[in-house]
Amino acid sequence: MLFILYNGDNGTGTVHINKMNRMIFALSILLGAIRVQDCDAYRILFIGPVGTRSHKNYFSSIIDGLVMNNHHVTFITPFPSASVKANVKEVVVPEGDFSKFNLNLFDEKFSVSAATVDKYYSMCDETVQKPQVQSLLEEKFDVALLSAICSECYFSLIHKFQIPFISVLPLDLLAETGSSVGNPIFSSFQAHPFLDFDHPFTFWQRINSVLWDTMSLLYMLNIYQDVEQRCRASGICPEDMPSIYDMTRKVSMIFINSIPVLQKPVRPLVPAVLPIGGIHCQPPKQLPQDLQEWVEGSGEDGIIYFSLGSIVKPSTLPEKNRLMFIKVFGSLKQRVLWKWDKESMPDLPPNVLLRKWVPQQDILGHEKLRLFISQSGLFSTQESLYHGKPVLSLPVYADQLSNARSVERQGWGKVIIWEEMTEEMLFDKINSIINNEEMKERVQEKSHLMKDQPLSTKSLMVYWTEYVVRHGGAAHLRCPLVDLPWYKVYNLDVWLTLVAVTVILLWLIVRLFLAIISCLCRRVKRKLD
Incomplete structure (x- = not known):
């Protein structure tokens, strides 16, 4: 008062x-x-126990937005932060780091094997049982944000807390994820991120897309059963907890990593799906002094930045490809900043600088950067677009090929497939991008579209997170497709009934017509007789 x-x-x-x-x-x-x-301050549990460092960067941007609005966040993550943030409590579970398996992704190439997925889910089982995680049950929370990557075993915590939760997907919307909120699946024009299809699809691509989405849904159902079985056997999941599948249907909203204004074709989304793509992108800051001096020393020719992201281990690069890079980079006028996981490299040209860690967005936003050579992970692709820099894509894993082809089709980058790479091809594509003014203009146009939004992505994310809490889970946003069997969703029973009625009517009409003809024929015959 x-x-x-x-x-x-x-x-x-x-x-x-x-x-x-x-x-x-x-x-x-x-x-x-x-x-x-x-x-107005809420206590938020952010569950991101397994994944890569790039996933943490994405999640941390969401957390920054929540903390700026006075909320308190408890963050379950494999990666400790270098500094303590106000209103953020980190619960570190290093067992959830994807890179601990030291997989050679150059061997898997664009695929995610069942064995790899099993390893990722075993990480979830291991982290959820840690004392520092289980001790959270003594606390109170208003809402949970749950990573949609291999984190379903944490439904046990959400059930015990009896709080609403939001699913956070570091990818674009998947069929198996969107189905939990009733988002319609249009395999006819929206391909799974792992498929390299361009709209409009051919007939065979539509068949492939339908089968892929269907198999993904069935595969996830099998995953849910396995997770639930292990969870109940270990005693982590209480007896009164619904099935994992039913728990996925309790989600209030899904935050997806996509940018609608840049999608082609545009994908319809229900109100419970919020695109927050690019939320991790930010204006560049001043580079560290030694790196700043090295960049400024490049003169008018500028620099090239080469990184294979956080999940691909650079030192697993095939030797023949490494030698190609050494020779081509040494012949360029530009300086090359190469993110490498070791201190040194044999035969390194004088214009190449190795760094284990690079402030990527600060480099991408620097005026001296001429080209980003990237694996085309979704986060790196969005960052290069945000800062208006063209890309030479060298895709390795999962959705990277699809991202790379999309960039190429949009006209602000080119792609090289590893098996096809030669020194001449690498040299020609690097120079063709650097000297292409049309490509530079194209990426600047796309960057402007990305930034031209009525509200910041963080503001929207914070608003809808608070909305879910204020409205007790916001069940009114739930699309009725969630509760309808698939044959009702697509009116299969209606169409079958209409077809059956039509066939029966046609059959009756034909029988009546034949009966009339037969009757007339008999009359004519009697008259002739």
């Missing part, structure tokens, strides 16, 4: 407030502000 002590009027219409009144007035405003903050 705010009280203002009225101290009379001096006859001119001006209200006098004495010194004591001013102090009470200021104190009242301060107490009111604190009260509002206390009421």
